Amino acid sequence: MDEWSDPLYVLSQVEYMLAARRHELLPRFSATAAAVLPHRAAAMETGDCSRLPIKVDGDPAITGAVTSAELRRLAALGVPGEAAVVEETLGGERRKLVVLSSAPVIGKGAMIALVPTGDAPDDRALGIVAKLWDIVSVNAAQRATDPEPEILASNLAAATARARAITDLGQTHATALASLLSVLRSRRLGDAAARQAATDLAAASLVELRSIADRDQELSAEPASEAFDTLVAQLDPLVRHNDVTVDLAGPGDERSLPQDIAHTARTVTRGLVLAALERGSTRVRASWQLDGQALRITVRDDGPDVARAVPAAGLTERITPLGGRWEVDAVPGWGATITAVMPLEVQETPELRPLDRLNPRELEVLAGIARGKRNRQIAEELLLTEHTVKFHVRKILGKLEVTSRGEAAVLARELRLESVGA
Known part of the structure; x- marks a missing residue:
């Protein structure tokens, strides 16, 4: 058949x-x-x-x-x-x-x-x-x-990361303006050379600004070395005409970075470099390193004001949705080393404990089941209709992945659910 x-x-x-x-x-x-x-x-x-x-x-x-x-x-x-x-x-x-x-x-x-x-x-x-x-x-x-809590949290994190990546348009614009000011203030360039440098910089920035919005819409990937080369090109006008020594060391790795990671890594590096310059550093070194399943973004400087060597809140908001974390080492008289560690893979939210899948009302109903109460008794205790309690029981069995009230009661006792209203 x-x-x-x-x-x-x-x-x-x-x-x-x-x-x-x-x-x-x-x-x-x-x-x-x-x-x-x-x-x-x-x-x-x-x-x-x-x-x-x-x-x-x-x-x-x-x-x-x-x-x-x-x-x-x-x-x-x-x-x-x-x-x-x-x-x-x-x-x-x-x-x-x-x-x-x-x-x-x-x-x-x-x-x-x-x-x-x-x-x-x-x-x-x-x-x-x-x-x-x-x-x-x-x-x-x-x-x-x-959606279940873990799915909602993961989706919101990913959506936030993508929205942050799109706002790199503003970061690029800010870097372009800072670079223009650096050119115009430079004592190394004459008027004609400064005008030419500023014109070239403005033209290149316009091309970048027009293309980045479309590029950020795609959730693709790019080789780590190419992603770093893009960062170097973005920072070059600022570094070239600045009296501060800025060393940039790429990852030397052709492995691909997810686009969210690549965009965020460039934003974080630019932000840390600019913050180091603002603290009065005379030498800054920025490097990327692919370490196992993580990208390590390290910015080291010799700035005297180590008390201010704290990642900006805006940068923390960039790396947190992607599972990133900070490592900070600041020593008075020596400078600061700030490292952002960002996982390369999509960060799945850990599986919740079974009882964490239930909302407060479902926990109350489960507590009644665990005490051997019938639907009518639970309804009377919680001031609900019996039909509503039946609905909650069906949801509880599904969320706990059990087939009977007895199994749900055993699971509740094993996980030490406190008897609500006992």
Whole structure:
């Protein structure tokens, strides 16, 4: 008997997908869909996840080359609720693809592209995967409107980091103005040379300002050495015409930095260098070093005012969402060394303890369950309706990943939940 003609089998597969956590959604859908529509790879783009809007699963030869531009073109070809078979580019090559789109009432919708392994899928297979994707995407959109605390914190951190990266436009503008003032104040240049230097600097800055906004919109990556070369070019006008000695030491590493990290690293380095100059330093050394899975940004100076050698709050706000931290070593008479340590990988928020997934009202209901109370008794204690208590019980069982009140009670006692109102 065809498994997909068995209602219980279909329901079990739907349950398997709906129980997936955010990062498991695509792999689980891909595994389920593969039973009816075999495929080599899957790529998804969603508007409801600010942290990782693009997700891939399957053959690395394909998924490793997928770009956001390709997925945007495919999204325009999809028809919500249907499976569209198209010939388009994915992973840098033109292929036969199955495009599934959704447009739920809640959320911004999502698109998934599958790379079939064989000939064109039959209509029945296309119909099944289209309906499965409708169910999964509607559920995902609803969960996105009420995310769990750890997901919300991670998404907010990533969104903040990207917004901060875009505001590098202002940082670049500030650096350009400081460099112009340095040229105009320099006693080493005559009037004609100063005008020419200022003109060249202004022209280069305009080009940079016009291009940086578009560049910051893409969440791509760039080699660490190229990212540092960009920083050197940004600081060069300020360093070249300044009486202070500024040494810049690059990472000498071709590993790629996520764009968020690269932008933030340049902003942090510029900010620390300018702060060192403001403290009266006569020699400043800025360096990047890729140390294992972290980028170390170190700025060392000989400024006498070590009491002010504290990273600015604005710079702390830049590195914190990306999991960064400071190391500060300031010695009177010797100067200061400030290091920003930034992880290279996306920082996943640690899994919360089971009880941390519950809100205060759910904890009160669970406390009643742990004391052996029935729904009616819990409702009377908490001044709720019995129907509301039933609703909370269902939510509690789902969040704790248990199937019965007894299991929930045992878990509450093992985790030493204080009996509210006992």
